[in-house]
Amino acid sequence: MAWPSPISWPRCAARSRSASLLSSSLLAQSTNLDLTIRHVLAGLGHGIHAGVERGAGVEFSEYRAYTPGDEWRRVDWKLLARADRYYVREAERDSHVAVWLVLDATASMMEPSRSIEGLDKIGYARAVLACIGAIAQRQGDAFGLVVLCDGRAQCTPAARGPRQLHRILAQLRKAQPTGQLPDAAALRAALHFTRSPSLVFAASDFLDWPSPLSEALLRLRHMRHDVRALLLQTQAEVDADFTRGAAYRDPEAGDHVHGFDPAMQSAYIAARDTHFGAVQAHSRQHDVPMLAARIERAPGEVLRALLRQAGRR
């Protein structure tokens, strides 16, 4: 199996420790997902990729024409010398796992970081999912995307190759946080990949639990799919540190106004801990690993922690 094997991952983690991981403040300044992937996976992806390329189970299958985005080291230079054309060696892989990226693009994901300007949950989720997609592409796995926004589930079918990565990145860029989650029926129709074994990465704030999304993830887990959740929070949410005296409204719950002052801080923390404690316990109960991450953390670290979680399974 090609996807993060317990053997290859620790080596990659050790290599990446010294690598420069893109910080969240840099992520806030960049809208180019290609650049983000290149920086985040600077130490991360090579470890995984090299381990897989040289491992057992990878056998030469066929040549195909070079397309932009292919790695140069996969180009067959001897064939180039003979035919004066760029050909890429395609390998037969024994992996048949499809990777599915699920992006919660509801209005609550617009939540910005109160300490890093320009950084928000949706941008962070885009970057992490794009990196996972890039890893899947480098490993030769099929990967697809489901964007949940404005009551709809937009599905990009799973496929392999660099073009698929570009397609996925374009869909991620296009996803704008609006509206609420789709209902259970719409989600069931969108998640039609349940017949083949899949690896599902869902990035959300999981403020609604139980919700159609949580039910879909648990159902997938019950169908023996590998489901992993990334719970995104901001530092201000964790510290309950908001502007005193300001008025706030829930972007998904009408025009109700909520006030905040120091006296409410403990009540806020208690309500939040109760909610997310229940979420974590429920997901643990159904064997869905969930990583709670602050968006102010470097995305490389979060990605590493997410994959390490996977390696432990």
Next chain:
Amino acid sequence: MTSLWWWALPVLLLPLWWHRQRRRQVVATPLATARFLPRSKPRQLRAWRWVDVLLMLVRCLLLATLIAWLADPVFPWRADTVLVVPGGASADPQAIHVPTSDAIGWLRAREAEWKPDARIVVVGPQTMAATRPRLRHQVELKTTTAPAAVQTRHVLIEGEQTARWRTLFGALDGPVRYVADAAPGSATPFTGAAPRDGADAREVFEAWEHVHYAPAPYVAPPQVLAVDPAAPLQRQSGALRDQLLMALVVLFALERGLAHVRR
């Protein structure tokens, strides 16, 4: 009466009142985890600030211009001046040729246009006023008497002592010369016979009106009229009316345009 319009200036407070935004609802910031905070009532912020400041300024200016147009203000802007009465002459290119022989009366109606220290010289046959003019500016009369045009009138003398009347008419001096005709003719305006009927009487009256001439004005002697600070100051209306009316039209169009843009 016109200066009372300045008491309408407090009307300018109306646009300030209209454009103020006394209460403003506090804008609620989106917060994803707001559901963990208790609900509160929408608060209103007491803030004294103005909206559409440009439109407010234009409206204030419009009202101020309207009041000024009604108040018809006169600003002292003229300096030393030479007033030329018809019949007089001046080498000063800035001299004002007044349309009447009573330059003092013309000046009194517009005296507010002159600066307090301005001096005025009147050149030409300025008529002598019945009373000494009271003005707030020093006025020097450099009057000259124009030679009167000689007129000839024909009279018909009938009745007794004709010779003595002829001698009397012949002895009259002045710009009018009388010629005694022996018989009524075209030059003689009317006869001394009593009118026979109403139509005749009307003809006689019209002929008398025709030959009547107004008394020749007496030219005032050259003199310097002393400054009288207590003299009543008259205001000539309409000095700035045209300019203010134009400004009023422009401001009104501007105000309508800005109001339309705001909508």
